Amino acid sequence: MKSNLTILDQLPSAFLSISHRQIKDLFDTPTLIHLKGEKHPALFISILLHGNEFSGLQIMQEILKKYQTTGGYKLPREIWLFVGNVDAAQMGVRLRDGQTDFNRAWPGTPDPHSDTAVLIRDVMERITQKELFASLDLHNNTGQNPPYGCISAVNEKNKYLASFFNHIAMVFQSPKGVSTMAFDELCPAITLECSTPGNAPALKRAFDLIDDLMHMDHFPTKPLPVHDLQLVKNSATIKINTNITFCFEDDVSNSSDMDLTVVKNFDHHNFTLLEKNEVFAYSKVDKALVVTSADGEDITELIIQNDKGKLSLKKALMPAMISMDKKIVLQDCLCYLLEDY
Numbered sequence: 182m183k184s185n186l187t188i189l190d191q192l193p194s195a196f197l198s199i200s201h202r203q204i205k206d207l208f209d210t211p212t213l214i215h216l217k218g219e220k221h222p223a224l225f226i227s228i229l230l231h232g233n234e235f236s237g238l239q240i241m242q243e244i245l246k247k248y249q250t251t252g253g254y255k256l257p258r259e260i261w262l263f264v265g266n267v268d269a270a271q272m273g274v275r276l277r278d279g280q281t282d283f284n285r286a287w288p289g290t291p292d293p294h295s296d297t298a299v300l301i302r303d304v305m306e307r308i309t310q311k312e313l314f315a316s317l318d319l320h321n322n323t324g325q326n327p328p329y330g331c332i333s334a335v336n337e338k339n340k341y342l343a344s345f346f347n348h349i350a351m352v353f354q355s356p357k358g359v360s361t362m363a364f365d366e367l368c369p370a371i372t373l374e375c376s377t378p379g380n381a382p383a384l385k386r387a388f389d390l391i392d393d394l395m396h397m398d399h400f401p402t403k404p405l406p407v408h409d410l411q412l413v414k415n416s417a418t419i420k421i422n423t424n425i426t427f428c429f430e431d432d433v434s435n436s437s438d439m440d441l442t443v444v445k446n447f448d449h450h451n452f453t454l455l456e457k458n459e460v461f462a463y464s465k466v467d468k469a470l471v472v473t474s475a476d477g478e479d480i481t482e483l484i485i486q487n488d489k490g491k492l493s494l495k496k497a498l499m500p501a502m503i504s505m506d507k508k509i510v511l512q513d514c515l516c517y518l519l520e521d522y
């Protein structure tokens with residue numbers, strides 16, 4: 182089976198000013214672009230795996246503008262740029278209904294026969310013909326998070342990559358089929374969570390990281406000083422149970438007949454400890470939330486207590502990637518719960 186991947190060896194100049202909603206004017210299907218540069222091996226960068234997370238596009242536009250010359254680009258390092266879910270980007274959504282998530286379809290995915298997985302296999306086949314310097318996958322969050330990196334293999338190079346971006350980073354091994362995990366055996370790899378779409382400080386950090394990587398001859402050989410990076414890991418995921426109606430306390434659509442109400446400004450808890458007994462939601466039903474461990478086991482009873490409808494944690498944990506977007510919550514989760522790695 183062949184995918185609809187387009188492969189180019191130059192970038193139309195309109196790319197530098199286009200918005201994610203117009204991306205289909207340039208790329209009708211997911212597109213992999215090879216850009217020559219002075220240094221090798223190449224850097225692999227993926228953007229718009231989630232269609233509404235447009236910071237990656239803006240970051241690459243800034244990088245390319247910096248190295249634009251008359252008639253092309255004079256890049257310090259060779260780049261493979263993958264522009265992922267162009268259909269979802271045009272619609273301004275994470276993914277289209279019925280599509281397999283572009284960041285759940287990489288080698289290791291539980292669903293290797295989906296159209297998206299077939300497409301990603303074509304990308305991998307092309308970019309891994311030669312060695313890669315590093316792989317960066319650019320994303321945004323829907324809630325208020327600081328910028329942070331996610332790595333799945335804990336090794337010195339990945340720790341350096343993460344520490345160049347921020348002093349806190351997350352280690353993850355699930356869900357399967359995420360881009361960064363597919364590179365574990367190949368090259369240093371990181372997911373850059375660049376806060377909310379368009380967030381300027383996060384854009385700057387990602388820009389600086391990519392620019393540094395384009396000039397670096399090799400990764401530092403000394404181990405990273407322990408205090409330079411706090412590694413946290415996902416210990417659990419909180420989802421809304423099926424058929425539960427829910428809202429956020431600060432929603433305009435907030436209505437008293439919902440099964441579950443999540444407290445106001447819950448996303449301000451991102452990357453700060455949610456204390457034991459601190460109420461974060463109100464529920465009228467028995468099991469409104471489902472908590473699963475990293476290996477998929479239901480651990481709701483171990484993590485959450487329900488005191489006459491007031492939901493809190495049984496032990497202090499750090500929530501992250503809290504989404505205040507109801508659609509994302511239903512597609513993905515309410516939040517992750519972190520602990521020190």
Ligand SMILES: [Zn+2]
Pocket residue numbers: 230231234284320321
């Ligand atoms: Zn994403």
